[in-house]
Amino acid sequence: MTNTEKCILIRYGELFLKGGNRSFFESLLKKNIRESLKGLDFELSVSQARYYISGYDARCEYEITERLRRVFGIHSISVCYKVQTDLERIAELLRSEFDKEGKFRVTVNRADKRIAQTSMQIAAFIGARLIEAYPSKLRVDLFSYDAEINVDIRENGYTYVFFDKITGAGGLPVGSSGKGLLLLSGGIDSPVAGYMAAKRGMKLDALHFHSFPYTGIQAKEKTAELARLIGRYSPGTRLYFAAFTKIQKAIRDKCPEAYLITIMRRFMMRIANRVAASKQCSAIITGESLGQVASQTVESLTSTNAVAERLVLRPLIGFDKSDIISIAKSIGTYDTSILPFEDCCTVFLPKNPAIRPKLQIVEQLEKAVTDADELIAEVIAGLETADI
Numbered sequence: 001m002t003n004t005e006k007c008i009l010i011r012y013g014e015l016f017l018k019g020g021n022r023s024f025f026e027s028l029l030k031k032n033i034r035e036s037l038k039g040l041d042f043e044l045s046v047s048q049a050r051y052y053i054s055g056y057d058a059r060c061e062y063e064i065t066e067r068l069r070r071v072f073g074i075h076s077i078s079v080c081y082k083v084q085t086d087l088e089r090i091a092e093l094l095r096s097e098f099d100k101e102g103k104f105r106v107t108v109n110r111a112d113k114r115i116a117q118t119s120m121q122i123a124a125f126i127g128a129r130l131i132e133a134y135p136s137k138l139r140v141d142l143f144s145y146d147a148e149i150n151v152d153i154r155e156n157g158y159t160y161v162f163f164d165k166i167t168g169a170g171g172l173p174v175g176s177s178g179k180g181l182l183l184l185s186g187g188i189d190s191p192v193a194g195y196m197a198a199k200r201g202m203k204l205d206a207l208h209f210h211s212f213p214y215t216g217i218q219a220k221e222k223t224a225e226l227a228r229l230i231g232r233y234s235p236g237t238r239l240y241f242a243a244f245t246k247i248q249k250a251i252r253d254k255c256p257e258a259y260l261i262t263i264m265r266r267f268m269m270r271i272a273n274r275v276a277a278s279k280q281c282s283a284i285i286t287g288e289s290l291g292q293v294a295s296q297t298v299e300s301l302t303s304t305n306a307v308a309e310r311l312v313l314r315p316l317i318g319f320d321k322s323d324i325i326s327i328a329k330s331i332g333t334y335d336t337s338i339l340p341f342e343d344c345c346t347v348f349l350p351k352n353p354a355i356r357p358k359l360q361i362v363e364q365l366e367k368a369v370t371d372a373d374e375l376i377a378e379v380i381a382g383l384e385t386a387d388i
């Protein structure tokens with residue numbers, strides 16, 4: 001069987017819920033699919049709320065499905081045989097391509113109502129032909145089966161035959177919720193937070209604060225690698241580096257040690273406000289999780305939030321660390337996150353941080369940094385774009 005064409009069928013999920021916005025979501029998803037397959041030869045066509053990838057080199061099939069698995073908005077993917085709608089041809093295709101043994105069933109979806117037979121009749125016909133060909137290998141069992149043959153008869157005169165459904169990433173197409181600025185540390189949590197915001201349709205840019213020379217070049221490289229890994233889910237992600245050492249030293253020299261972290265966080269947020277504004281990001285995303293550490297109590301988050309000038313999304317707020325770790329592993333960021341390079345926050349870590357800092361006290365104490373505006377302006381002026 002050589003003249004059978006293969007293609008990859010893409011089904012999308014939640015887009016259906018979006019009513020009037022549907023065409024906007026569809027064209028965004030199409031654009032993101034093209035972007036994710038950049039560098040490969042393929043054709044993309046649309047038919048009846050499905051996308052089909054065809055015209056690719058057979059050797060790239062696995063690479064294509066792997067990349068598609070990271071495109072948000074895709075519900076499931078199937079590698080299909082495409083054949084003209086003709087029951088004999090379909091049976092012949094299966095005789096040569098279906099190589100499983102044991103119990104199987106044929107499931108027919110007949111969108112093309114011009115075909116006289118019912119779905120059940122077609123399934124029975126195909127099943128019978130297969131058993132005829134391999135009587136000792138195959139047996140039909142509609143309820144308890146090892147393999148399912150799906151026969152999807154579409155209205156375009158073609159039938160798509162597939163044996164598996166690969167679960168897609170789900171969510172909404174990246175870009176449908178605008179763009180957010182991810183505060184990306186080198187840790188486990190923030191990449192997962194970025195992934196979750198991207199899953200709900202947010203395009204990402206990332207901002208990392210470093211404390212050179214207290215944090216080294218490797219910490220930057222690690223963050224760039226994390227941004228690259230997240231960028232596989234949110235194509236076009238850019239990473240910015242902000243030099244935070246001078247501010248940290250000013251805070252250390254002028255503010256009580258117990259409040260260093262809280263005040264540092266507020267400066268990070270002020271800088272993030274400025275970067276978000278200049279990069280058209282409508283939200284700021286952090287990896288904070290309620291109660292995880294001293295800087296993530298309700299009072300600490302209140303202090304940080306008080307200086308935020310736009311929506312702050314904290315997708316991990318209710319997650320246990322173990323939940324976050326399993327997502328990090330499944331999205332491929334965990335191994336990079338646990339590399340042992342210092343983060344800027346650990347460099348100036350106080351022994352006894354204030355666990356419930358009062359906002360009014362914090363506001364009072366940070367006034368000691370009298371040149372705050374100049375320090376922030378300097379960080380913004382020195383912002384670096386990373387190469388990812």
Ligand code: ATP
Binds near residue numbers: 190191343
């Ligand atoms: P993570 O695993 O993401 O580092 P964490 O549990 O270590 O998180 P914190 O260090 O308290 O928590 O940081 C809380 C959040 O603040 C991070 O998830 C991240 O969004 C942001 N953040 C912390 N450090 C940095 C940094 N150096 N650059 C940018 N954002 C940071």
Ligand code: MG
Binds near residue numbers: 185186187343345
């Ligand atoms: Mg951290």
